[in-house]
Amino acid sequence: MKTTTDEHPLTFAARAVERFFFQPSDPTTLGLMRIAAGILVLYVHLVYCIGLTDYFGPYAWIDNDVTKFVREGIETYAPSSNWKDLWWESDAPVFKGQTMWSIYYHVEDPKWVWIIHSSILLVMLLFTLGLWTRVTSVLTWIGSLMYIHRLMQPGMLFGMDTMTNLGLFYLMIAPCGAALSLDRWWQVRRERRRLGAKYVPQPPQPMVSATFATRLLQINYCIIYFAAGTSKLMGASWWNGTAPNGFLLNYSFAPFDVPKYVEFLQWLVKHRWLWELFCTIGVVGTLCLELGFPFLVWNRYTRWVMVSGSILFHTLIALLMGLVTFSLMMMVLVMAFVPPEAVRQMVQSWEVRLRQLLSRQAGSKVEPQVALSR
Amino acid sequence: MSRDSVAADFPFRSALRTFRRPWPILGVGLACTVIGLALSQTTLVPLRLLFLGAGILLAGIAVARRLQTASWELEERVESAGVLGTSFFVVLLAYLSTDAQWDSALLFLQALLIVSLAGSFIVLLPRMGRRIAAVAFVLFHFCGILSAVTSVPPPRSDAPPWISTFLWSYFYRHYLFFTYFTNAYHFYSPDPGPATLVWFHIEYEDGSVRWKKIPNRDESPVGLYHQRMLAAAESTMNNMNGPPLINQEQIRTYEQKLKRPYELLPGIPHDTWDEIVRRRRAAAELFKFVDPQDGRPAPLYPVFELPGQSSEYAEPLEFSRRLIASFARHVAHSEPRPVKTVRVYRVVHTLMTPRELYEGKDPLEPTRFVPFYMGKYDPDGKLLDPQEPFLYWHVPIIRVSRRYPEPGTYVPPEQGGPMLIPRWEPTADDPGKIINFVEIHATQSDRFQPETLKKK
Numbered sequence: 164m165k166t167t168t169d170e171h172p173l174t175f176a177a178r179a180v181e182r183f184f185f186q187p188s189d190p191t192t193l194g195l196m197r198i199a200a201g202i203l204v205l206y207v208h209l210v211y212c213i214g215l216t217d218y219f220g221p222y223a224w225i226d227n228d229v230t231k232f233v234r235e236g237i238e239t240y241a242p243s244s245n246w247k248d249l250w251w252e253s254d255a256p257v258f259k260g261q262t263m264w265s266i267y268y269h270v271e272d273p274k275w276v277w278i279i280h281s282s283i284l285l286v287m288l289l290f291t292l293g294l295w296t297r298v299t300s301v302l303t304w305i306g307s308l309m310y311i312h313r314l315m316q317p318g319m320l321f322g323m324d325t326m327t328n329l330g331l332f333y334l335m336i337a338p339c340g341a342a343l344s345l346d347r348w349w350q351v352r353r354e355r356r357r358l359g360a361k362y363v364p365q366p367p368q369p370m371v372s373a374t375f376a377t378r379l380l381q382i383n384y385c386i387i388y389f390a391a392g393t394s395k396l397m398g399a400s401w402w403n404g405t406a407p408n409g410f411l412l413n414y415s416f417a418p419f420d421v422p423k424y425v426e427f428l429q430w431l432v433k434h435r436w437l438w439e440l441f442c443t444i445g446v447v448g449t450l451c452l453e454l455g456f457p458f459l460v461w462n463r464y465t466r467w468v469m470v471s472g473s474i475l476f477h478t479l480i481a482l483l484m485g486l487v488t489f490s491l492m493m494m495v496l497v498m499a500f501v502p503p504e505a506v507r508q509m510v511q512s513w514e515v516r517l518r519q520l521l522s523r524q525a526g527s528k529v530e531p532q533v534a535l536s537r
Numbered sequence: 538m539s540r541d542s543v544a545a546d547f548p549f550r551s552a553l554r555t556f557r558r559p560w561p562i563l564g565v566g567l568a569c570t571v572i573g574l575a576l577s578q579t580t581l582v583p584l585r586l587l588f589l590g591a592g593i594l595l596a597g598i599a600v601a602r603r604l605q606t607a608s609w610e611l612e613e614r615v616e617s618a619g620v621l622g623t624s625f626f627v628v629l630l631a632y633l634s635t636d637a638q639w640d641s642a643l644l645f646l647q648a649l650l651i652v653s654l655a656g657s658f659i660v661l662l663p664r665m666g667r668r669i670a671a672v673a674f675v676l677f678h679f680c681g682i683l684s685a686v687t688s689v690p691p692p693r694s695d696a697p698p699w700i701s702t703f704l705w706s707y708f709y710r711h712y713l714f715f716t717y718f719t720n721a722y723h724f725y726s727p728d729p730g731p732a733t734l735v736w737f738h739i740e741y742e743d744g745s746v747r748w749k750k751i752p753n754r755d756e757s758p759v760g761l762y763h764q765r766m767l768a769a770a771e772s773t774m775n776n777m778n779g780p781p782l783i784n785q786e787q788i789r790t791y792e793q794k795l796k797r798p799y800e801l802l803p804g805i806p807h808d809t810w811d812e813i814v815r816r817r818r819a820a821a822e823l824f825k826f827v828d829p830q831d832g833r834p835a836p837l838y839p840v841f842e843l844p845g846q847s848s849e850y851a852e853p854l855e856f857s858r859r860l861i862a863s864f865a866r867h868v869a870h871s872e873p874r875p876v877k878t879v880r881v882y883r884v885v886h887t888l889m890t891p892r893e894l895y896e897g898k899d900p901l902e903p904t905r906f907v908p909f910y911m912g913k914y915d916p917d918g919k920l921l922d923p924q925e926p927f928l929y930w931h932v933p934i935i936r937v938s939r940r941y942p943e944p945g946t947y948v949p950p951e952q953g954g955p956m957l958i959p960r961w962e963p964t965a966d967d968p969g970k971i972i973n974f975v976e977i978h979a980t981q982s983d984r985f986q987p988e989t990l991k992k993k
Contacts, residue, residue: 415754485763
């Protein structure tokens, strides 16, 4: 980050922006994110199979009269652009309807709903495997968004859908099929056939688009944490330390069906000091993480603390609030902060272990194959 | 960037490689779209959609292939722009072939037109120009997200920041809604609150009844399903900020100004607040409810100072009213037997305090549930009782004296009543009883003639 003394500040800033967004980087992290996000997205959409027509059929929970009203009838009032009204334009709404789209607004026949759903699941499977990723990543985002728009917000969506959409949007921009994918395996295989024995597989080339998409993910993740943290500062319960009551004792969220959890809570409330300490640590930890993350994650010395803190935080959310898929998706997104070298090293160690395991099972030495990651 | 190697070893492979190149793929895509356009004059809708979908998909594949294999020399960029421009033309043909009733498909195609057109200009730019365009996109995108984050009014205020709301309303809303980047990320803020549940009282054609409640962990095959049901119930909780319009004069002004009728649901006029309150007061006496536990009369008075609730009346906004009707319709059609009516109650499951947990209280204690009546619906989701006096009012599950409704067991008229006492304390002589007015209302309210409650 050194600048020569005669460099204009604007030039310096432009160079910094260029380095930040466009310095080529290894796409391996994005490949791993694609696999993890793909598995989650596939699971989320497989769950729709349980009562598919309850979501998209002619007698769905949210019928298409409601969606039509939202798309065409719901009114938006804008802030007043003069002093006649104090806040909102009182004369008339500025817009009617919301910009939403989905094939499920138009198709309700169960037979066709199943055909479309199966096709989208197939595309998501191909995306997870990394086959024709440039196209399937776009189709996966479009497919996922069609479910989101059909189920609507407010409707049957929750935070997990927001994070899924966000992850798929940036992975669509990213070269997430350039590593750890069938596309990559295919490419290496082609090269090997072409060049024969003299071909030595190389790791994927660093790519500008990998850095660009990773930065978008990182910035969005920081915005999520900062918005969540600052909005909590407006709440009395986050100041007096009682906020954890809202989810620890919330029967619909907390795992009250797990006897150990109830026993733990009952033991905790028997010792007021312990209860208050537990809640205070929870509140302070949440606020420190959410408000500190956007600043400290950029520093190489504090990054691992923030990333580990984020993983721990979302593990607790999954365990105490039952938001498992949401938490897993957040963990996938926070992977954007893990340096590609570390991911590559990890993947290679998995690969070595897998080969050792295979060779032990085969009872003989297995010839090293071309790694998907290389 | 490299081009595919062309090997002339096998004619079939060679032909296959030819059709892996962008232009032939785009040509096939264009042909598919033209066929789709031709089919727009016929009734073969699925076939037309298949051709149009295939045309757009092939155009997308051609673009992806071109951008992956082409270099960034000027000549190559011009050709890439040509591929994108042609794909714009494919999308345009698909757009022209799509019926107006497929409005959301048209919306999607409009976005695709913008993207392909913008893309064809951007690939023409030199490296610096492309990077400036990328940074401009970053600024546009994140400013939009920030406008969504900050355009939420702070607590106890209906006034969000002016600039972000202005930008959100006029500039970003279409982009953010289209891409679903509308979330403000205010998770569990400003304070985590209680969960909302929806209870359905289903009456079958044969006269039998049953309750269905969402969310229900026991009926959820996976956790994700439970979360969806929680979200569905929560969505019914969008309430009006204040009471409805107070009198006919206000309704006249409203209808003149907005040039539409003041309605509860399409075709059902909305009563004035004065009339709603009058009906509710009268109903406590006119609906001769009986407590099935002991056969004593159980007049349903409003509750005095409901803890944690600002009002005894909670009318949902139009969106939630329609959503509730849709839920009732769904429930009616999911039952194995023919359904006659579905009554809906929206319920707030109040949170337990640590002290209550310490005292060994049950999170499922009936009085912990705060229900509001949301109407009776036929199997098509039509509201059957828009003038029901308890519609959108709190219908409590409450502990009262065993002597209720003898004098002294409720707030008397001279003290602002008659009203139920919300925290009635049991004594050694009178341990009290829990009256489940939801059950009583669901099973007994049909007995009373609505004619007795006609407008004055």
